[in-house]
Amino acid sequence: MTDTPSSEQRAKETGDYRDTVFLPKTDFPMKAGLPQKEPAILAKWLEGNLEGQIREARRGRDQFILHDGPPYANGDMHIGHALNHILKDMVVRTQTLKGKDAPYVPGWDCHGLPIEWKVEEQYRKKKLNKDEVPVEEFRAECRAYAQHWVDTQREQLKRLGIGGDWDHPYLTMDYEAEATIVRELLKFAANDMLYRGAKPVMWSPVEKTALAEAEIEYEDIVSTQIDVAFEIVESPIKELVGAYAVIWTTTPWTIPVNQAIAYGPDIEYVLIHHGDRRYLVAEDLCYGLSLRTGANERGSGAPPSGETKVTIYKGSDLAGTIARHPMHALGGFFARPRPFLAGDFVTTDSGTGLVHMSPDHGEDDFDLCKANGLDPVFAVEGDGKYREDWGWLGGQGSVINPKFNAPDGPICTDLREAGALLAASADYKHSYPHSWRSKAKVIYRCTPQWFVPMDKVMTHIEPKAPREQRWESEGGAINPAEEGLCDAPTLRQAAMHAIDRTRFVPEKGRNRIGSMVKDRPDWVLSRQRAWGVPITLFVDRKTGHYLNDPVVNDRIVAAVREGGVDAWNDARAQEYLGDKYNAADYERIVDILDVWFDSGCTHAFVLESGRWPALVRHDGSTHSADLYLEGSDQHRGWFQSSLLESCGTRGQAPYKAVLTHGFTMDSKGFKMSKSLGNTISPIDLMRDYGADILRLWALSVDFTEDHRIGKEILTGVADQYRKLRNSFRYLLGALDGFTEEERITDVTAMPELERYMLSLLADLDAKLARAVDDFDYNSYTRLLADFCNEDLSAFYFDIRKDVLYCDLGRAAPLGTDTRRAYRSVLDTLFHALVRYAAPVLVFTSEEVWGTRYPGAGSVHLLEWPEIETLLHPGEGRGPSPAGASSNPPEMGPRLRGDTALTEKWAQIRETRALVTERIEPLRREKIIRSSLEAEVWLPNEGGDVDFEEIFITSSVHRGDWDVKRTENHKCGRCWRHLPEVETDGSLCNRCDTVLTSA
Template identity: 80%
Template sequence: MTDTPSAAETRAKDTGDYRDTVFLPKTDFPMKAGLPQKEPLILAKWLEGNLEGQIRASRAGRDQFILHDGPPYANGDMHIGHALNHILKDMVVRTQTLKGKDAPYVPGWDCHGLPIEWKVEEQYRKKKLNKDEVPVEEFRAECRAYAQHWVDTQREQLKRLGIGGDWDHPYLTMDYEAEATIVRELLKFAANDMLYRGAKPVMWSPVEKTALAEAEIEYEDIVSTQIDVAFEIVESPIPELVGAKAVIWTTTPWTIPVNQALAYGPDVDYVLVEAATQSEVDEGASFREFLVAEPLLGEFMRRGGFVLQTKVSDPIKGADLAGTIARHPMHALGGFFARPRPFLPGDFVTTDSGTGLVHMSPDHGEDDFDLCKANGIDPVFAVEGDGKYREDWGWLGGQGSVINPKFNAPDGPICTDLREAGGLLAASADYKHSYPHSWRSKAKVIYRCTPQWFVPMDRVMTHIEPKTPREKRWENEGGAINPHEEDLCAAPTLRQAAMQAIDETRFVPEKGRNRISSMVKDRPDWVLSRQRAWGVPITLFVDRKTGQYLNDPIVNDRIVAAVKAGGVDAWSDARAPEYLGDAYDAADYERIVDILDVWFDSGCTHAFVLESGRWPALVRHDGGTHSADLYLEGSDQHRGWFQSSLLESCGTRGQAPYKAVLTHGFTMDSKGFKMSKSLGNTISPIDLMRDYGADILRLWALSVDFTEDHRIGKEILTGVADQYRKLRNTFRYLLGALEGFTDEERIEDVSKMPELERYMLNQLAHLDQHLREAVDDFDFNSYTRLLADFCNEDLSAFYFDIRKDRLYCDINLATGVQTAERAAYRTVLDTIFQALVRYAAPVLVFTSEEVWGTRYPDASSVHLLEWPELDVGALIDGELAARWDKARAHREVVTAAIEPLRREKIVRSSLEAKVSMPAVPNLSEQAMAEIAITAAVTYGGESVTVSPTTDHKCGRCWRHLPEVTEDGNLCNRCETVLKPA
């Protein structure tokens, strides 16, 4: 140390300029982020240094947390939904890793299915080629190449988002080993008698010529033709009904050519009426008799323009219609159309709309099929896969497509023929309603009865051991017993096992439980088969005589081994004898050529990814089950991946493949509209990263309430960018304020620190607690908000503001000697820095790395760090916190009282104000003045009053104090600080 003044101090006394004697924060961390340019450089460094491998090595042997990635579809660029979904997954993985757990992330892609096949077919059509003329192996190879292209494209885009994971070894459902796993899982269902071939109405796309799953359906409003059709009653236990016309109403005229019965509601009141149109009355025509539900009589009369003559009968209870028979309006065509059309009781018949009588076409409706089947009426398969009637069909054979509006129009062939036959009573193309469409092609679909392969929901699974009754884990309180306990004391059905598994799963948000429960509770049997080429085949041989599929473990093993070696192309006629071996004659067996529902593919990923051992980091080393800790996808996956995975796992293992399910809503535009290319309101995450950087996009995704539908737009992103700027400036201040900080100046004994420092450590400890809770609850919206609020309100607007005076002035730059108060402040700043950079790392993955590297250029990545070690119990002090919370409230009152004087320029800053105010308990006037950053505070007034100070301004710290004799002289503190050691 020296006992002579420094050159800067001497110059300051001579010139009155003390700027060189105060500590001013310095840092290389720039205020301007430049994220679009900087982030790719950081990403390249991570990849070059194998950061993922370092993280895995650092967490090896720790408690595991396994998030199983729901595979996005390998078709097109990443969209905003992809971005949100993967940011949330990355947040889960990074926060669990931060807590010290081994949380590997293996990304995956769904690679089979109609959308990819459709795109390849489009390329064929452009070249005027017919897909069916190309060898199927060649076609599949093109589908595989198409999928691989988009896997590679999306992988780079997701890496650019800062998503950490094993990107070099993703899982793909088109990997041979994955395809073999899917086959093996299918054959488990077959071996356990959990497959059957049957004809049922399923969602069918005439455009794509395949069955579709409910998860592949979306509903859009359309306008259809509604018609009223008369079926003449030819027999009835109620004599007056014979010769009358039973009236049905439908919005699918194309199903009339396949009608086989009429349904009535047993408890509905019907009435027989005489009616005619006004023109018929004017022409003197006879009134006709119509049978309709009494509550719907008025609507029927209005649609047909009828005038009511009289009610022929008293109300007829629907149950009394049993035994009534009608004939089809096209009965004159003979054959199928001349058969009797019986009246059948249907509990599904209501009086909400129509006529109260429903025409039954078992080929094209679930209720129709079930009711007709129960009464011995079979489907006739009149509509082909392309939506046209069979060439040999007696009415409109070879015509269609049945979903074409012109075909169903009031002047179309169906209505024209019905009108000529006297069966059409009313027709109008004005009925607006919701209608199912293919999720991929956007084309309308139909219910169509075709032979398909199904998994039964209500067949007892004798291969699954009954579960011991146990309490529901998450929903019930007080030890309420599982409602499915009684059922599961015996071998369960797939539906029962799935409902039990739902009860035992944690759902975030909780409403997801009810959503998936209602779907599973009422869902029909699972339709597994698709009539396409690009997918995993249903690898079954069916005996041509008995119709039974072959269930031979040796044959099954051969098939699985062949698929593992050569992929789906291994399933071919040429290799059938090889699989069947000497024990069976290939000529006796039909080789099934349908492929599997792509949801079965993705439903099997838990078996491939979590159980195969291909990814050692995913192998449970604690002896736990194969279940993942978390599945995380959009809320639409309650009917998609969550459900197919649940059913597949329950059908083969008797339990869910997950312990918890987290769902997020959909991203809407800034006005709350669904994004679509046709509206021109889509927002590309790729463009956003180019303009803003990935960290801004991540901050947006983790700031919204993602459990509900949420918005994004220019104004919203501007606000997020402002929030980012504040967080960045907080780190910038910390870096500058901690310049040169060493462990030698650290104050280890917290009790020796000033109260304000202890209060801030108390606030940090509370933040730590709340952030831990947010991580456990997957409440990332709260996590991000808590982090931002602490930086903005506790630090920037309060702590930094108050303590900057001590930071700048409580040190002699020449000697390095500082006050104990300043050392305490810097100690707390370091503690806050070490905590904040860790808390922020899962959110701002690039910025936190830049912050950490700025302070520690030679250190390893910030993402290798663990949760900060804070003695939370020791730092939290309730009495201290309550006292300082009140002090902060008083500070706000004083600041508000000063503001009018600032606006009127009576004072230029709070340092020029003296304040009179009521006394603040346990806080001296000098301490209150320091907190409020005023010249002076005097206790005694009943309210807060402010006036300009008359004290002079210190030339170094700029505080107005009584001991300063004139402006520019030094206060006592600055004199002391600048004294030579």
């Protein structure tokens, strides 16, 4: 009976060696199809409760807690929103990969003006008045609106691959959260850290409420600028009596509330004679006044250019001077004297050097007038109109209306008729504050509000240890920020001290928030709205002091915990006050809290309540997250409100580190806006590209600065993704059929190239670990991509493909030792790289892992590879019938720090690049078709390296630089051109050997 010929024999007979060559084989497709695949992977995670599996796997480990800053629940996820959550997810996943227990509890801010404003817009469309609807009904609609967007954003963020406890997010509108916010407010009250006072605050006439600085954005506008003459009626300088003090302003509407005139004590003023009038103005600003008055015909009695200047006065000489209001004939308020007051804020940068003072509508105005016994008059109502009984323009407005302030508007018209308007023109361009939400202009308006004092000593905060003890405990170094903290600190001091002890990434964040806290005014807590947590205080109608009774406070907190903010109402006032007090004797405060106070309290609700067991510290401590992460605008927002709330109640920051990112611009560097039509929706991007492409973009940019996104940028990111995907595809194909029997465990027995690649991997591991510690995800992603593209695909894979394809035959069923070493290193690379990539490409890495180990569970359950002990098989190592171990492979000899090996191969790679460069012209001229047909001469050829293999050429000789087409024949199996190949298509010695039957 004749034996059936083997495939090797048939190949030799026919010259067709395709079936004898090992070609990588994998079901992992080159085309990603992410928009279709990712939802299925996400569904599998949710169905299998991957988050619960991770929590169980990391139970009892060292903890890393990132506290999620609550976004507003009012609209679809936008690109900045996506970037923010991708960064947070990267933090959590990398810390989890490092073996830590890093839970993520997402949250939403559900109170405040953004949501209330949207519900009001719905009312206006229906021609309904919010104030005519029961407040409980209105709040219910706000609550439903917020819940809708919480649910919507939650699904969008899940689709982005963000892992977390999505079934149990924290919402500031949860009754328990509302009760916690009330409890935190009452801590300030109990510690005498609240007061009610009248101060100018940012006020939105459109939204009819005070606004925080974080709710303000600045836009360029064009305003009316006017020069107004105030007649001087009394002065120690007799020559000034009867003259006119000239003031300049860009807010004409504040003239009806003027109470004084400020001057600079060190400024020099001159008295200008023009006709029968004399005008007092700063000497340095005379020319500007001449330009304004000479160019504007709407003024009356304005001094033209060429006027006579006489007598120079020092500002300090103006003390005791009194003027009268241009509308003094109206009597009452307008007939009162307008004193000249020294103000160190007065400059000669613009205007006239004399500033009219309206304590109702400016911080400097308020402080200076208050110090001189001039109180606000509250003439402008919440809607921006003068109150009905006001002597001039009563019931008119709105004061932010350009027409109201125009040169032909009612204010300028009346001033002109009174002979006081010297100039008026609607051409002054400047930056002006607007409401972040309504986009309407805001004003400074003095109203009674509730404040937290920044500079009052907090006696409830324990004093710092004596300086000598601190010196000893802190290694002999006292931080300057601690100076003055031996006694009980003020809130400002405590906050500055906490800032100094916090890590900031990038470091410039420290100065940014520090400068804001250092100079910020008292914290305005109250808002005049309906949807929010109420300021749950009772104020004694006789004394004006708020009630501070722990029993009453406990009743209020319990009621809010049971029924939410609606529990704070008149009907239950006596219930809270109990038998000890009479509700008729107390005013129940109806203002609500600044929404930043709400979000500033989330640390108390989320980190301390015990509602989320994963967030409970193992050591029993209940305070301070490891990290807060938000956009750089939150230095004046959530970072600061959380800092102040925590320092005011606990004497320390609620975070150990703060990471900030910049803003996403369009491809040209412009801010995104709907009006410009340059917005990019992450929802659309996921539909077109997939979430992993969006994640790769977010983690590739330098997020610490403002950064860009656009079609061309995303095309580049997609190309980068394809290269990473193809690296994994190659690894999967090249490792097809790999078994433990094939593994080489002795690293020292491997070829030098393999040892070099393991050394590079060890160096990469160290750099990636450092990037994780530094939150440097731009470097992390770049290092990973460069290693896959440059070290693997363009170098290692390229060199070793010949060994992979051809060093396997019947005579060597596991392949040559070189091939076995290569595949052993590929397995090591696979286990390391799939882990490194998992936090970045969350869906793709899962697809890669599942392709090789279908039954091994999620890649996101794995831990950081122990590169230092890779390759030696240890307990639980490698794939098994149940799948792959969640533990990385172990190693033998230490490879890190082998600088001699690294330097040697760095030189070899430089030479390889030069060879490739010299071969390319021959390829372009079609003298050769591939580098395998080239013979190379090098000045430094030699040593223990197979240069033909490294350069993928026919041969390499020592001599002057040269590259020529080889005369060697081509092996029919491996296609190498070698001296021993007798004719094209015959076999080289290596191929003949591996095809020889055993």
